[in-house]
Amino acid sequence: MEGISISEFGSILMMQGFNGLSVFSVLLLMALGLAIIFGQMGVINMAHGEFLTIGAYTTFVFSYLTQTYFPSLMSTYFLFAIVGAFIFAGLVGLLVEWLLIRHLYKRPLDSLLATWGLSLIMQQIFRSTFGAKEVSATLPDWLMGSWQPTDTIDIPLNGLFVMGLTIVLTCLVGLFMYRSRLGLKMRATTQNRVMAGAVGINTAMVDRMTFVLGCGIAGVAGAAFTTIGSTGPTSGSLYIVDAFLTVVFGGAQSLLGTLASAFTIAQTNSTLEFFMTGSMAKVITLLSIIAILMMRPEGLFSIKVRK
Amino acid sequence: MTISKGMQWSRAELASVLILAAVILIVLPLALDIFRLNLVGKYLTYAFVAVGLVLCWGYGGILSLGQGVFFGLGGYCIAMFLKLEASDPESTKIQSTPGIPDFMDWNQLTELPAFWVPFKSFTWALIAMLLVPGVLAAIVGFAMFKRRVGGVYFAIITQAIAAILTILIIGQQGYTGGVNGITDLRTLHGWDIRTDSAKYILYYVNAALLIGAVIGVRYILKSKLGKLLIALRDKEERVRFSGYDVASFKVFMFVLAALLSAIGGAMFTLQVGFMSPSFVGIVPSIEMVIFTAVGGRMSLVGAVYGSLLVNWAKTFFSESFPELWLLFMGGLFIAVVMYFPNGLAGIVDQFMKKRAAARAAAPTPPLVTEPVAPAVGALSPADATASPAPQPLADQQVRA
C-alpha cells in the first residue's frame, strides 16, 4: 500500500467504483421486483432471492447445454440465457402466485413468513437438483477480459455488460410502467384497488402479471449474477436483506428512489471496502442505512400526502 | 356484574399453566435421560424468546425478526464471564499470552480488550446480560415507534440488525471468537457446569424461570396494559387520543421481549456450554418466530410447546433425514400462516369447542374420552379463548 501515487489512488478508487456498480446492478434488479410487488400487492416476498437463483441456474443450464451440444453457438448463448432466465423465473413466479401469494394479499407480515418458508423449500430443491457445490456458467469470450482506458485503470468487461443490461432493463421497466396499457392498470390498481376493480380492471390478473414481472426481473438479475460470481443454492438469499433495505431506503413507492438507493448502498459498501475489511465495510454500510432510516423512516424519496 | 372479572385467572388458564409446569418440571425429567433432558433444556431456552414474541407480536402486533440478537447478547454476556474463568493463566500457559481466551491468542491479541475486563465479575455479567439487550431494544424501539414505524418496516429493520450483529461477530474474531463463537466453557465460580448434576440443576433453574416468565407475562396481559394492547391493535388512533403515549407502550413490550430473549440466551450458554453467531442471525431469529407461530401466537403456554415441538422435530430430522429438514421447516411456515394462524393452541381450542358442543348435543357423555397426548392436551383452551383471534394480521399500517 505504501508509495502509491495520487493518480494510482484515483485509479483504484475508480475500479473500486466499478466493482460497486456490479453489486449495484444486482441490487437494483432485485429491489425493482420487490418494490413493484410490495407496492402493488402488499406482499413481502422473502423468496425473491431464490428467483435470482433460478435465473442463475437457468443460465448455467443454457451454458452447459450449449457447450455440450452446440459449441459453435457459445458466443451468443448468453443473450438467449437472459431471455430464458426471465421466462423461467417468471413461470415459476406464476405458479407460486397461483398456489401461495394470491392468498396473502395485503397481509405483509404473513406473506413475509410464508415466503420465507417458500425460500427454504426452493433452496432445498436447488440443492437436491444441482448439488450443494457452487456451479459456474461458462462465459462467452466477449465477456472475458477487460477494458483499459488508461494504463492504471482496468475495468472488467463483464461488469460493464451487467451494468449495461441493468440500465436497459430499468428503462424497459420504466417504459412499461408509464407507457403501456398493462403498466397503467398496474399503477391504477396500486393507487386504488377498489376503484380499479370498479372500472373493469381485472385486478387479480394484474396482480399475477405484476408478480410474474417482478420474478422475471429477478431471473435476469440471476443471469447477470453468473457473470460476477458462481451460483449455489443460497446465492440469491444472500441479497435479500440488502435488497429489502434498498427498497425501504429508497422510499417504497418510487422507482427513482430505488435506483438512487441501490447506487448509494452499493457504492458506499464498495468504497468502504477499500479502507477496511469487507465485513466491517458491510457493517458500517448497513448501520448507516439503519441510522438514516431511524431519522427518516419514509426513506430518501417520498411525497407528503394527506392521510 | 363486572366487578373485577377479566383481571383474574380463569380456571382453565390456571390449569393450562399448572399442566405446563407439571410437564416440564416433573414428567420430562422423569421420562428422559440427562442427555435428552439437556436437549429439552436447550429447547426451553428458545421458549423464552417465544413467550416474548407472544407478548410483542401476538398481542402487540410488532413482529421482530431480530430476537436472536437479544438471545445472543444475553448468551454472549454470560459466555464472556465463563470464558474468562476458563482462561486462567494456569490452564492457558501454553499460549503466547497466557490468561486471555484462546481465540484471542490465536488472533495475535496480547492483552484482554477493555470491554472484556468488566466481565471478570459475575455480577457485572449478570447486569450486562440484561442491560445490553435492554438498552439496545430501547434505542431501536424509541427510534422506530416514536416515528410510528411498525409492521413490515420494523420487521425488516430488526432483521437487518440481526444480519449486522452476525457479520460483526464473525468479522471481529479476535474479540468475539468469530464464527466458532465462545466455546469450551467449564465452570461458574468453580462449579463445573458440564457434570450431570449441574445439568439437572440448570435444567430446573431454567424451567422454573420459564414458568415464572409465563406467569409474569400472563399477569401483564391480564392487567389494564394487556387490554390496552388489544385496544392498540384494534384502533391505535383511538388509544392515542385517549391520552396514551402509544410509543412508550410499544417500547415497553419490545424491551420486555428482548429481556426475556436475553435470559433465554444466558440459560442457553449455561446449559449448552457455548455461544456462537449461529444463534444470533437472520435464520435463527426467524425460526424463533415460527416456534411462536406453531404454538399459537396468542398463547403463552402454546409458545412453550411450539418451541419444544419444532426443535424436537429439528433434532429428529437432522439426525435421520437431514435433507428433509428444510422442506419440513418451509412447509411449516406456509402451513401455519395459511391454515393454522392460531397454531396448536387454536387447534386445541377448536377441538375443545367441538367436544363441548357434542356433549351439549348428546346428554350422556361417551364412556371413554380419548385423552389427547399430554403435551397437546395441556395446550390451554383457556389461552385461546381468553384472547381474541388475531386479526388476519392487519398490519398494513406500515406507518400508522
Place this chain on the structure above:
Amino acid sequence: MSAYFLEIEDLTVSFGGFKAIDGLNLYVDRDELRVVIGPNGAGKTTLLDLICGRTKATAGSIRFKAKELTSLPEHKIVRFGVGRKFQNPSIYENLTVFENLEISFPRGRGVLGALFFRRTQDVIDRVHEVAREIFLEDRLDEPAELLSHGQKQWLEIGMLLMQDPELLMLDEPVAGMSVAERKKTAELLKRICRNRSVIVIEHDMEFVKSIADKVTVMHQGKVLAEGPMDKVQADPRVIEVYLGH
C-alpha cells in the same frame, strides 16, 4: 386577552402546496356548543385533526385555556383536556363495553400505571354513570362489536366523557343513526356541554338546528360565515356553496 376558551388564529396547513386550512380564525367560549358545517373538502375534519394534534399546522396558533397546543404531542393535548371523536365510530371491538369505557378512564395512562391499575370502586361507579348517560348501562358486559352502529357512536362519545374533557370535538356523531337515536343524541349533547366547549361537525341540518348555539360555515379552508343558525341559513354565500345544492 384570553377572553375565549379556545382561540384559533391564522391557522394554515398545506399538503404539498394545497392549503386544506387557510388562515382560519375561530373562537369558542366555555359552555358553548359550536357546530361546524360546510361542503365536503372544506377542511372540517382537518380542523379537528389540527386541534387534537393529529396533523401539525404549517402556520398559525391554537390556544386552549391560554396554552399553545400546536407544539404538543397528541397524548399531552388529550391530557390537557381535549377529547375527540372520529368520523367512523372508533371503538375497541374486541373488548367489552365496560372495558372500552374503563380504558378511557383518566388514570394509569403510563406504562407502569397501566400495569398496576386496579379496578377500584370509583372506576366502576364512573363507568356506570357514563354508561347510563349514553343509554348503554345494560350492555356493559357485551363485546362492543355486538353494538349497533348508533350505539357504537354513543359508546365513543361515552369514552370521551370518561376523560371529562373541557373541549369535546365530535366528527359527525349522528351518522348512521335512526331518527329516534338522533333525538336522544341531541339531548345527550345538550346535557354534556355544561362546563366545557363542544365542537360538532355535522351535515344533518335538522340535527344542527336542534343543538347549535352558533354555527360556523367553512369553505375551502376558510370561515365563510358565522352566527346563529337562522342568520347563517339566510346568508346568500352559504346558500351558494353549501345549502343550496
